[in-house]
Amino acid sequence: MYALREYLTIERKRKGLKLNKSLQLILSLVLLYTFVTVGLPFLSQLAGFSEEHQVIIEEKIEAGAWFYIFVEQIREIEPRVSNTLQYSPGMTKVD
Amino acid sequence: MSIPSTKPEGKYSFLLKHEDYWAIWLGAIILFFSMFIFFGNSPANMDKIIADSNATMKAEAEKAPFKTMAWFDANAAKTNLKGTSAPLAKSITKYFSVPATWSNDNPMKSFFLSESDAKAKSAASAEKYKEAKAATAKAKDAAGVAEKAAAEASFKDAALNKEASTQIAAWQKAKASEAKAKTAAETKPYNHLMTMLVLMIALAILFAIGRYFMGDSVSKFLVAFPVIFIVAALSFFIGGHEFAKAWGLEYVMWAIILGFLVSNTIGTPKWIMPAVQTEYYIKTGLVLMGATILMNKILLIGIPGIFVTWIVTPIVLITTFWFGQKILKIESPTLNMVISADMSVSGVSAAISAAAACRAKKEELTLAVGISIAFTAVMMVVMPMVIKAIGLNPVLGGAWIGGTVDSTGAVVAAGEILGPVARDVAATIKMIQNILIGLMAFGIAAYWALVVEVDKSKKADLSFSAAMREVWNRFPKFVLGFIGASIVFTFIYSGMGADGAKVLIDNGTSSFLGSLQKWFFALAFASIGLSTNFREFGKYFKGGKPAILYVCGQSFNIALTFAMGYIMFMQVFPSITEKLMK
Numbered sequence: 001m002y003a004l005r006e007y008l009t010i011e012r013k014r015k016g017l018k019l020n021k022s023l024q025l026i027l028s029l030v031l032l033y034t035f036v037t038v039g040l041p042f043l044s045q046l047a048g049f050s051e052e053h054q055v056i057i058e059e060k061i062e063a064g065a066w067f068y069i070f071v072e073q074i075r076e077i078e079p080r081v082s083n084t085l086q087y088s089p090g091m092t093k094v095d
Numbered sequence: 096m097s098i099p100s101t102k103p104e105g106k107y108s109f110l111l112k113h114e115d116y117w118a119i120w121l122g123a124i125i126l127f128f129s130m131f132i133f134f135g136n137s138p139a140n141m142d143k144i145i146a147d148s149n150a151t152m153k154a155e156a157e158k159a160p161f162k163t164m165a166w167f168d169a170n171a172a173k174t175n176l177k178g179t180s181a182p183l184a185k186s187i188t189k190y191f192s193v194p195a196t197w198s199n200d201n202p203m204k205s206f207f208l209s210e211s212d213a214k215a216k217s218a219a220s221a222e223k224y225k226e227a228k229a230a231t232a233k234a235k236d237a238a239g240v241a242e243k244a245a246a247e248a249s250f251k252d253a254a255l256n257k258e259a260s261t262q263i264a265a266w267q268k269a270k271a272s273e274a275k276a277k278t279a280a281e282t283k284p285y286n287h288l289m290t291m292l293v294l295m296i297a298l299a300i301l302f303a304i305g306r307y308f309m310g311d312s313v314s315k316f317l318v319a320f321p322v323i324f325i326v327a328a329l330s331f332f333i334g335g336h337e338f339a340k341a342w343g344l345e346y347v348m349w350a351i352i353l354g355f356l357v358s359n360t361i362g363t364p365k366w367i368m369p370a371v372q373t374e375y376y377i378k379t380g381l382v383l384m385g386a387t388i389l390m391n392k393i394l395l396i397g398i399p400g401i402f403v404t405w406i407v408t409p410i411v412l413i414t415t416f417w418f419g420q421k422i423l424k425i426e427s428p429t430l431n432m433v434i435s436a437d438m439s440v441s442g443v444s445a446a447i448s449a450a451a452a453c454r455a456k457k458e459e460l461t462l463a464v465g466i467s468i469a470f471t472a473v474m475m476v477v478m479p480m481v482i483k484a485i486g487l488n489p490v491l492g493g494a495w496i497g498g499t500v501d502s503t504g505a506v507v508a509a510g511e512i513l514g515p516v517a518r519d520v521a522a523t524i525k526m527i528q529n530i531l532i533g534l535m536a537f538g539i540a541a542y543w544a545l546v547v548e549v550d551k552s553k554k555a556d557l558s559f560s561a562a563m564r565e566v567w568n569r570f571p572k573f574v575l576g577f578i579g580a581s582i583v584f585t586f587i588y589s590g591m592g593a594d595g596a597k598v599l600i601d602n603g604t605s606s607f608l609g610s611l612q613k614w615f616f617a618l619a620f621a622s623i624g625l626s627t628n629f630r631e632f633g634k635y636f637k638g639g640k641p642a643i644l645y646v647c648g649q650s651f652n653i654a655l656t657f658a659m660g661y662i663m664f665m666q667v668f669p670s671i672t673e674k675l676m677k
Contacts, residue, residue: 028356061504061507063508064348064504066441067503067529078523081520082593084674085675086152088156089161
């Protein structure tokens with residue numbers, strides 16, 4: 001009887017501990033979501049970056065894209081630079 | 096680490112047993128597939144459109160001292176040729192879609208946009224599109240009148256030329272606004288949940304093939320893989336918030352954080368671990384990346400571009416590494432190298448390549464990536480502010496940003512804040528710097544195999560051939576796939592000619608591979624997060640030395656890049672600067 005009571009107490013504690021960790025995970029995810037949706041816009045204002053961030057949002061620039069093929073704008077920038085240097089008005093072709 | 100297979104071994108069985116080789120085989124399969132999709136399906140009349148556009152631009156460049164309307168139309172005709180517009184390419188790449196950009200009003204639109212919502216959004220934007228079209232037509236008429244006036248004066252009247260150039264620039268700006276309004280007015284419905292499900296199954300099968308030959312349980316891998324994929328998908332979702340994008344906080348960071356949250360709360364369940372294969376995903380992603388490291392691009396902006404990127408960058412990398420080793424005395428040379436690489440070369444992409452090449456710990460990669468992202472978020476806004484405040488030439492300002500701000504997206508953002516010339520120069524400089532990654536990874540791998548990992552007590556005992564065998568044994572083999580892909584595609588690019596290659600490689604295979612690579616790296620970083628204990632991670636930041644290394648190295652980078660940019664663009668090659676200003 002004693003052994004059974006002890007076993008049930010341990011089981012309850014273990015389950016309680018597990019629930020606690022699951023709750024931790026859920027809370028962390030909620031906090032993460034809140035940070036992104038509320039915190040980041042607030043930080044933009046706080047840092048005085050609102051205007052610049054608005055330009056980035058309007059131009060649909062992925063500022064975190066870390067390799068040139070991931071950046072959409074490169075597909076127009078590269079040919080424009082290349083054509084500008086190759087067919088530059090009033091000048092000879094660059095070597 | 097995978098358990099070697101117990102099947103009877105053939106002479107070349109090692110080629111099927113090791114992860115590095117499987118990264119090469121899987122990468123090669125995907126590369127061949129991409130070549131099949133794009134090289135046999137060029138856009139209709141591609142060669143004719145390219146030839147006509149080049150002839151027009153040449154004639155217009157000789158005619159007028161500014162870019163005429165015909166010049167811009169020809170440039171647009173060439174730029175609009177895209178391998179990705181082929182039906183076969185479109186039908187496949189839609190399955191690589193990531194959750195869309197979203198704002199607080201409707202998070203679910205990141206995954207799903209119904210037909211009715213798409214129609215409503217289109218209708219709401221219809222009026223704005225109509226106004227934008229009218230504005231473009233008006234700007235075009237004004238540009239036409241101004242250009243005609245300049246032409247009637249045989250392009251010899253400076254005031255008329257300037258007026259024509261201004262009106263044409265206004266027309267181009269109106270066209271860009273019209274294009275944006277058109278996208279909003281023609282919003283199409285989408286269901287990324289379905290496409291991601293298909294992609295998940297395809298990737299699970301692809302990676303499971305390698306796991307089978309490496310002696311791992313395929314069933315365990317297949318059961319676990321969806322969890323990693325879901326974490327990766329959620330990382331794209333979080334990174335898709337408009338302010339996360341504006342701050343430059345991308346999926347890489349969120350994948351690590353989400354994984355961290357799981358592993359440091361409920362703990363990563365053991366049954367998920369068979370699919371937690373950081374290096375496997377990273378190495379395969381890097382082999383694909385090799386195909387986009389096209390050496391032909393280093394001459395894009397001429398000799399000034401080479402000096403600002405390929406001369407300054409190695410100097411900063413080596414100096415910073417030396418500083419970390421000798422002055423700061425950072426305990427881990429691999430951590431030092433990864434931070435030095437990401438700061439001096441190009442942020443996350445360089446960090447990943449360097450970490451794989453020198454076999455850095457995943458915690459070291461995570462720390463380097465985190466530091467890079469944090470500083471980039473600030474530099475991206477502060478540098479343009481400084482450049483504006485001191486009134487720097489936009490070409491020099493763009494080169495300075497391109498050579499110092501870590502990620503390409505942040506460079507484009509910073510350039511955009513300054514203006515179109517700075518943006519274009521900054522982006523091009525950064526792209527040329529990205530190309531350096533291939534050589535950097537090879538150099539680091541060779542240095543580590545030849546110098547760092549050599550057991551000095553055995554060195555004297557080895558003959559030359561034995562020493563070379565030792566180096567070969569230590570050399571990370573996937574780097575050969577990475578470099579090999581770069582060499583092969585560089586030759587193909589060269590063979591096609593720059594114009595054709597732009598259509599079929601830049602706007603074809605590179606775009607295709609880029610969409611897939613993102614998923615591979617998201618899986619990798621999710622794996623890192625899921626397998627990292629936060630307490631373990633904290634010890635790598637001891638004494639703040641990694642951040643000090645980054646700050647000192649970046650300060651040196653900023654000073655040297657500015658000096659080289661000034662010398663090259665303002666003193667030695669002012670003609671190139673003048674062309675870029677047009």
